[in-house]
Amino acid sequence: MYTCHCGKNIADVIDVDELTEYAKTLPHVTAARNYKFMCSNTGQELILADINSGLVNRVVVAACSPLMHEPTFRSVLKKAGLNPYFFEQANIREEVSWVSSTNHEGALQVAKDHVRMAVAKVTSNDALSISKFPVLQEALVIGGGISGMYAALALADNFKTYLVESSPTIGGHMAQLDKTFPTMDCSACIITPKMVEVSRHPNINLLTYSEVESVQGSIGNFQVKIKKKTRKINHDICTGCGQCAQVCPVTTPNEFDLNMSHRSAAYIPFPQAIPPKYTIDTNACIECGMCVDACEVGAIDLSQQDEFIDLNVGAIVVTTGNDILDPSGLLRYNYYKSKNVVTGLQMERLLSSTGPMQGKIVRPSDGKEIESIVFLQCVGSRDFHEGMHKYCSRVCCMYALKQARLLKEKHPEINAYIFYIELRAFGKGYEEFYERTGRQYGVNFIRGRIGDVFIQADSSLKIVGIDTLMEAKIELDADMLVLCTAIEPRKGSLDLAKKIGFQCTEDGFYMEAHPKLRPVDTLVDGVYLAGTCQAPRDIPDTVSQAQAAAMRAVNFLSKKEVEIEPYYSIINEAVCSRCLSCVELCPYNAIKYDKFQNVVSISKVECKGCGTCVAACPCKAIEQNHFGERQVFSMIETAMPPVDVE
Amino acid sequence: MENVVSHDVKQIWTPRILGIFCNWCSYTGADGAGTARMQRPPVLRILRVMCSGRVEPEMVFRALKNGADGVIVSTCHAGDCHYIQGNFKTFRKASLITRFLEQMGVNPKRFVLANISASEGAELTKLINEYTEELLEIGPNPLNCKDNLSFKTIDEKEG
Numbered sequence: 163m164y165t166c167h168c169g170k171n172i173a174d175v176i177d178v179d180e181l182t183e184y185a186k187t188l189p190h191v192t193a194a195r196n197y198k199f200m201c202s203n204t205g206q207e208l209i210l211a212d213i214n215s216g217l218v219n220r221v222v223v224a225a226c227s228p229l230m231h232e233p234t235f236r237s238v239l240k241k242a243g244l245n246p247y248f249f250e251q252a253n254i255r256e257e258v259s260w261v262s263s264t265n266h267e268g269a270l271q272v273a274k275d276h277v278r279m280a281v282a283k284v285t286s287n288d289a290l291s292i293s294k295f296p297v298l299q300e301a302l303v304i305g306g307g308i309s310g311m312y313a314a315l316a317l318a319d320n321f322k323t324y325l326v327e328s329s330p331t332i333g334g335h336m337a338q339l340d341k342t343f344p345t346m347d348c349s350a351c352i353i354t355p356k357m358v359e360v361s362r363h364p365n366i367n368l369l370t371y372s373e374v375e376s377v378q379g380s381i382g383n384f385q386v387k388i389k390k391k392t393r394k395i396n397h398d399i400c401t402g403c404g405q406c407a408q409v410c411p412v413t414t415p416n417e418f419d420l421n422m423s424h425r426s427a428a429y430i431p432f433p434q435a436i437p438p439k440y441t442i443d444t445n446a447c448i449e450c451g452m453c454v455d456a457c458e459v460g461a462i463d464l465s466q467q468d469e470f471i472d473l474n475v476g477a478i479v480v481t482t483g484n485d486i487l488d489p490s491g492l493l494r495y496n497y498y499k500s501k502n503v504v505t506g507l508q509m510e511r512l513l514s515s516t517g518p519m520q521g522k523i524v525r526p527s528d529g530k531e532i533e534s535i536v537f538l539q540c541v542g543s544r545d546f547h548e549g550m551h552k553y554c555s556r557v558c559c560m561y562a563l564k565q566a567r568l569l570k571e572k573h574p575e576i577n578a579y580i581f582y583i584e585l586r587a588f589g590k591g592y593e594e595f596y597e598r599t600g601r602q603y604g605v606n607f608i609r610g611r612i613g614d615v616f617i618q619a620d621s622s623l624k625i626v627g628i629d630t631l632m633e634a635k636i637e638l639d640a641d642m643l644v645l646c647t648a649i650e651p652r653k654g655s656l657d658l659a660k661k662i663g664f665q666c667t668e669d670g671f672y673m674e675a676h677p678k679l680r681p682v683d684t685l686v687d688g689v690y691l692a693g694t695c696q697a698p699r700d701i702p703d704t705v706s707q708a709q710a711a712a713m714r715a716v717n718f719l720s721k722k723e724v725e726i727e728p729y730y731s732i733i734n735e736a737v738c739s740r741c742l743s744c745v746e747l748c749p750y751n752a753i754k755y756d757k758f759q760n761v762v763s764i765s766k767v768e769c770k771g772c773g774t775c776v777a778a779c780p781c782k783a784i785e786q787n788h789f790g791e792r793q794v795f796s797m798i799e800t801a802m803p804p805v806d807v808e
Numbered sequence: 809m810e811n812v813v814s815h816d817v818k819q820i821w822t823p824r825i826l827g828i829f830c831n832w833c834s835y836t837g838a839d840g841a842g843t844a845r846m847q848r849p850p851v852l853r854i855l856r857v858m859c860s861g862r863v864e865p866e867m868v869f870r871a872l873k874n875g876a877d878g879v880i881v882s883t884c885h886a887g888d889c890h891y892i893q894g895n896f897k898t899f900r901k902a903s904l905i906t907r908f909l910e911q912m913g914v915n916p917k918r919f920v921l922a923n924i925s926a927s928e929g930a931e932l933t934k935l936i937n938e939y940t941e942e943l944l945e946i947g948p949n950p951l952n953c954k955d956n957l958s959f960k961t962i963d964e965k966e967g
Contacts, residue, residue, distance in 0.1 A: 227835075227839045227842070228856070229835070229836065229839055230839075253839075253854070255842065256838065256839040256841075256842025256843060257838060257839075257842060257852070257854050258850065260842040260843070260845050261841060261842050261845070261846060261847060261848050261933070262847065262848060262849060262850040263845070263847065264847070265849065265850050268822055268849065268850030268851075269850045271822075271850060272850045272851075272852070272853060275824075275853045276853060276854075279853065279855065660887060660888065663890055663892075665832075665833070665836075665888070665925060665926040665927065666927070667927040668927045668928070673926060673927060677843075685832055685836070685890070685926065686890075729858055747861075747897060749891055749892035749893050749894065750891075750892075770891055771858050771859075772858060772859035772861045772862065772890075772891035772894045773857060773858055773859055773861055773862030773894075774859065774861030774862065774891070774894050774897055776862060776864075777861060777862050777863055777864040777897075777901075778897070786858075786862065789857055789858060789862055794855070794857065794862075794867065795867070795870060797855050798826070798855065798867055798870050798871050798874065799870065799874060801826050801853050801855070801871065801874065801876065802824055802826065802853075802871070802874045802875040802876045802952070803875070
């Protein structure tokens with residue numbers, strides 16, 4: 163039994179010496195020691211030495227959560243030639259010292275109980291061997307934004323990769339941006355060559371306008387059903403000439419320009435879209451058939467239906483990206499009333515030379531040249547009101563600086579104001595960018611908030627706010643107001659999480675397996691995360707995370723075999739009464755009843771080790787490895803020693 | 809039925825709760841509460857199982873027999889189970905457990921079914937704080953005495 167101080171994390175609250183002394187009194191404990199960092203090399207050596215000298219043959223470490231260091235200590239046992247399942251970890255940090263840090267006596271008591279439970283369990287543990295299963299050496303990337311593209315490119319150098327994107331083109335939000343901070347290089351110039359690379363890569367199978375319908379199976383062998391939405395155009399023959407879009411009589415808001423321009427029902431999101439072929443928006447299409455006549459190659463087929471594709475992959479990288487908060491609900495900003503109040507992403511489109519204003523710096527309402535513009539930070543982020551988000555969206559400070567600078571570069575006479583809470587210029591080269599934007603370009607920074615926005619007769623805005631550094635009310639006449647709205651989890655992201663079986667955090671972003679040690683893994687083995695589906699982040703972070711996620715997937719796929727915890731259930735035929743309760747309860751259909759032989763059997767491969775059948779078996783004929791009757795009940799029996807309350 | 813505990817006992821007594829938590833949601837949530845240093849009284853001992861589907865009613869009874877003042881079985885939220893639907897089976901067992909406890913003359917409040925997701929450390933802390941208060945009202949488990957460990961004597965004691 164080894165107790166870890168974890169520096170001061172545990173030792174400051176729990177008397178580790180007393181805990182060690184106490185452990186010595188427990189049955190089967192032959193050695194009890196404590197050390198500052200058990201997980202360190204010296205700590206591991208301590209365990210190794212005791213095993214090698216024959217003093218101990220089963221190990222309990224009272225330290226942090228087993229979710230953190232169980233693999234570490236198991237590898238120590240393995241190294242010493244002991245079965246790694248002769249190890250138990252008593253969690254006295256996350257469950258005791260960190261949550262009851264003021265009550266030292268009580269914490270010691272609970273720690274003792276945890277240690278006793280772990281000792282009881284380890285003595286009843288069985289030697290198990292890790293199960294190995296083959297891995298399908300193909301990968302799936304869900305989401306074709308910048309992170310999905312990078313992940314797919316990294317994966318495809320080694321393995322066949324499917325890239326599924328729900329919209330008609332890959333590129334994601336980055337394709338909508340004008341320039342990128344802090345280098346001010348053109349976003350399209352970076353992303354469009356990558357988009358082409360993705361489409362041309364021999365190992366990437368691009369499935370645009372497709373969605374994940376269902377995900378079955380587990381690590382190494384996922385069965386994924388993809389719904390390929392109908393485009394009403396046969397992409398095998400479409401040449402992308404655009405005749406259909408020219409004759410289409412329908413006009414509908416263009417979501418690529420955030421509804422600030424129009425497109426026809428037959429459309430391509432933007433000229434550089436990949437695949438560079440057309441799609442008919444079935445919601446807008448009136449089925450007049452004019453495009454059918456106009457198409458010279460006869461690619462249009464209005465009777466085309468959704469198609470379903472079944473894929474079998476070994477690993478999944480999820481890069482579904484984010485949405486932007488709709489500020490219509492924040493009535494005081496008059497976003498829904500004035501065309502001159504826009505979101506940050508709309509401003510990107512307005513600044514872009516491919517956008518609705520062809521990059522001219524004019525007001526959307528009447529095309530008048532802009533004289534003054536106001537940016538408001540933290541719209542919906544760092545906001546504790548209901549329906550808003552507590553987190554920081556990370557990119558808004560920087561893109562507001564960038565947009566203000568772009569405006570000042572083109573028209574130095576424009577007055578630009580940025581209302582902020584704090585300017586967070588955290589990345590490499592960002593602080594310098596902020597400094598230069600403020601000093602060299604003369605952007606005005608106001609620490610404060612906007613209270614009211616009034617629309618004036620000439621459709622310019624009167625902005626009333628407060629400057630909290632001057633402690634003064636402030637009134638500004640502005641041509642435009644840019645709301646730097648929060649980055650939100652994508653609509654429907656929870657559905658996908660449920661389909662695959664991983665978790666979301668409180669704010670709705672996908673949850674990583676460990677915030678520091680496993681930042682791109684999910685709790686479902688073989689599923690990795692990258693990009694803004696996990697948390698708001700900028701392009702450099704997204705790209706590095708995408709490559710990290712791809713690397714994790716490549717690493718795993720290249721193993722050919724996956725090791726799975728041997729927590730599967732075993733049935734004892736001699737005791738089994740053939741009541742078949744378990745057969746119906748098993749969520750994986752892993753339990754089969756052979757009518758002719760009159761035998762119930764559990765498939766080791768299909769059983770995922772939930773233990774439901776064990777709990778349900780009325781004859782106690784089923785045992786789960788590592789969480790069997792003996793192990794669990796030995797812990798329960800020892801958890802609460804009798805004490806006198808009188 | 810059990811009596812409400814006297815004021816004196818309340819002061820010297822800390823409830824002891826056994827938590828049977830599933831690995832993927834509730835145990836991770838409990839770790840999250842620790843990482844965020846959310847404070848709670850030292851009352852909870854956590855037993856980790858892979859899925860709450862593994863929980864047998866007998867586990868709850870055995871824990872109470874051994875002197876736990878309360879037992880919390882914590883699962884994922886409905887629809888979030890890592891093993892597809894293990895928690896639904898636990899929901900069904902839970903109502904049986906409660907009814908059985910009532911029939912045995914044990915205060916059914918000594919058993920709680922909770923849903924804690926991997927991100928809900930705050931909810932767990934709130935639950936533990938409230939449940940501790942509730943247990944302080946209910947009083948110690950009457951089975952929790954050194955010399956009264958058989959059911960027979962308990963029956964006599966409780967009348």
